[in-house]
Every structure is written in structure tokens, then in C-alpha cells.
Amino acid sequence: MKQLSTGLLLWLVLFIACLPQGVKGAAGEATPANPPAEIYIIIDDMGYRPTDVAAFALPAAVTFAILPHTPQGSIFAEQAHAQARDVMLHLPMQARSDKLLGPGAITADMFAEDIARTIDDALAAVPYAIGVNNHMGSQLTASGRAMQNVMHSLKQTGLFFVDSRTTANTVAQQVARQYRVPNARRHVFLDHEHNSAFMNAQWQRMLRIAQRHGKVIAIAHPHPSSIAFLKSKLASLPADIATLRPMRDYFRQAVSYEAEYAGSATAVTSASAPQ
Numbered sequence: 001m002k003q004l005s006t007g008l009l010l011w012l013v014l015f016i017a018c019l020p021q022g023v024k025g026a027a028g029e030a031t032p033a034n035p036p037a038e039i040y041i042i043i044d045d046m047g048y049r050p051t052d053v054a055a056f057a058l059p060a061a062v063t064f065a066i067l068p069h070t071p072q073g074s075i076f077a078e079q080a081h082a083q084a085r086d087v088m089l090h091l092p093m094q095a096r097s098d099k100l101l102g103p104g105a106i107t108a109d110m111f112a113e114d115i116a117r118t119i120d121d122a123l124a125a126v127p128y129a130i131g132v133n134n135h136m137g138s139q140l141t142a143s144g145r146a147m148q149n150v151m152h153s154l155k156q157t158g159l160f161f162v163d164s165r166t167t168a169n170t171v172a173q174q175v176a177r178q179y180r181v182p183n184a185r186r187h188v189f190l191d192h193e194h195n196s197a198f199m200n201a202q203w204q205r206m207l208r209i210a211q212r213h214g215k216v217i218a219i220a221h222p223h224p225s226s227i228a229f230l231k232s233k234l235a236s237l238p239a240d241i242a243t244l245r246p247m248r249d250y251f252r253q254a255v256s257y258e259a260e261y262a263g264s265a266t267a268v269t270s271a272s273a274p275q
């Protein structure tokens with residue numbers, strides 16, 4: 001019995017000595033825990049409504065994606081820049097449905113020169129843009145030819161591309177990699193249903209992805225309920241677990257466009273989601 005308990009004690013000592021980093025280092029000193037996960041939030045569809053201005057009350061690390069040639073678009077871009085907030089161009093792209101795309105849209109029937117000119121004009125209308133993501137685009141992002149023309153143009157601008165992933169058939173990132181355009185993907189839509197139960201579930205999903213992979217990109221919209229929800233969630237984000245980051249930080253590592261994880265190939269299939 002005594003021999004057995006000595007053996008058990010020895011085993012326990014060995015077990016504790018072999019515990020992974022974060023508890024005790026080899027010399028006995030505490031080692032730092034994992035760095036907090038990085039959360040990137042993009043507010044899409046900015047520019048049409050004067051009420052979108054409410055989004056400016058969100059922390060400056062929340063990135064705005066602004067629609068080109070809209071009544072408030074250029075002003076919002078200037079004001080966001082003045083807050084040291086990151087601005088992206090929210091570039092309309094053809095959807096499978098006949099939804100109205102708005103001005104400055106890329107459509108499947110365009111030639112390469114039309115696409116290049118449309119992107120240049122859109123960037124002129126949204127000053128300070130450091131990257132682009134697609135507004136709708138369920139048809140266009142599935143077209144290899146169209147994406148080649150888009151990425152060829154983006155390569156000249158030096159901007160990054162975030163695939164909003166409005167279709168599971170998107171080839172946008174695949175083509176962006178071929179053209180060596182820094183790219184990423186949206187992981188979670190936070191608010192395509194405007195009720196707090198749905199938004200809470202998506203928020204938890206976002207946190208799980210962030211903790212598993214170290215970083216996550218979420219998209220929301222300037223709807224009053226979304227702004228109120230985000231304000232309260234971001235105010236109570238535990239800093240040791242997750243930090244909110246501006247999009248420019250996502251690409252600070254040169255390899256990040258290769259390092260996108262392959263998992264969770266989710267696309268939005270809900271009828272209410274942007275297409």
C-alpha cells in the first residue's frame with residue numbers, strides 16, 4: 001500500500017512537471033498565457049442613409065465599408081479617416097437575384113477596361129479606402145473571368161480584398177491568391193436577422209472562431225439595433241480574451257493571405273442574407 005502511494009505521488013510530481021506552458025516554465029517562473037484573439041468588425045453598406053451616422057459612435061477600431069457614389073459616402077469616408085478609423089470600399093457586384101445593386105456596380109457583362117474604370121471611379125468616391133469587400137456579388141464572385149479582371153485591377157491599387165462570401169461558389173480568394181492580392185474572408189454575418197437572440201448566437205459563434213483560430217472577421221450593418229448591440233458587446237469585451245482590431249492590422253503579417261484557414265467553408269444560405 002505504501003509502495004503504491006509512493007508510486008502514485010511520483011507519478012503526480014512527474015505529471016505536474018510536464019504540464020504545458022502557461023502554468024510554470026522550466027525555471028519555475030510564470031509564462032505568459034496565449035495572446036488575446038483578434039476580432040475584426042466591418043460595418044457594411046454605409047453611405048445611403050443619414051441615420052448611418054450612428055455607426056460613428058462605435059469604437060474607432062471598427063472598420064467602415066462604404067458604398068461608392070452614395071449621398072453620404074464621401075463625407076463618411078472623410079469623417080471616418082478623421083477619427084483614424086479604417087475605410088474600405090464596399091464594391092457592388094452582380095448578384096444571382098435581380099436585386100438593385102446601386103451605382104458603381106461590377107456586372108458580368110463588363111469588359112476588363114470597364115471593370116478597371118469602375119473600380120477607379122469607386123475609389124475616387126470613397127477616399128482613404130485601404131481595402132475592398134463585395135456588396136452582394138453571388139454571381140460575380142463565382143465567375144473566374146470576372147474575378148481575374150477585378151483582382152488584376154486591385155493589384156495595381158495595392159489594396160486588400162475581403163470576400164464577403166455571399167455564395168459558397170465564390171472563387172474570389174482563389175483568384176486573389178493567383179494575383180497576389182492580400183485577401184481574407186468574412187467568417188460571420190452578425191446581423192442578417194435583427195433580433196437580439198440571433199445576434200447573440202452569432203456573437204458567440206464569432207468568439208468561438210476567434211479563440212480557435214486567433215482571429216475572426218465579422219460583418220454587420222448600420223441598423224439601429226445592430227449599433228446598439230455592438231456598442232454594448234464591445235464595451236464589455238474581456239481584454240485578456242479578445243481585442244477589437246482595425247482591418248489594417250489583419251494584413252500586418254505579410255503571409256496572412258496564404259495563412260487563411262481552410263476550415264468552416266460556410267456561406268450564407270438564408271434568404272434574408274445579402275446576396
Ligand SMILES: [Zn+2]
Nearest residue numbers: 044045135136
Ligand atoms: Zn453590402
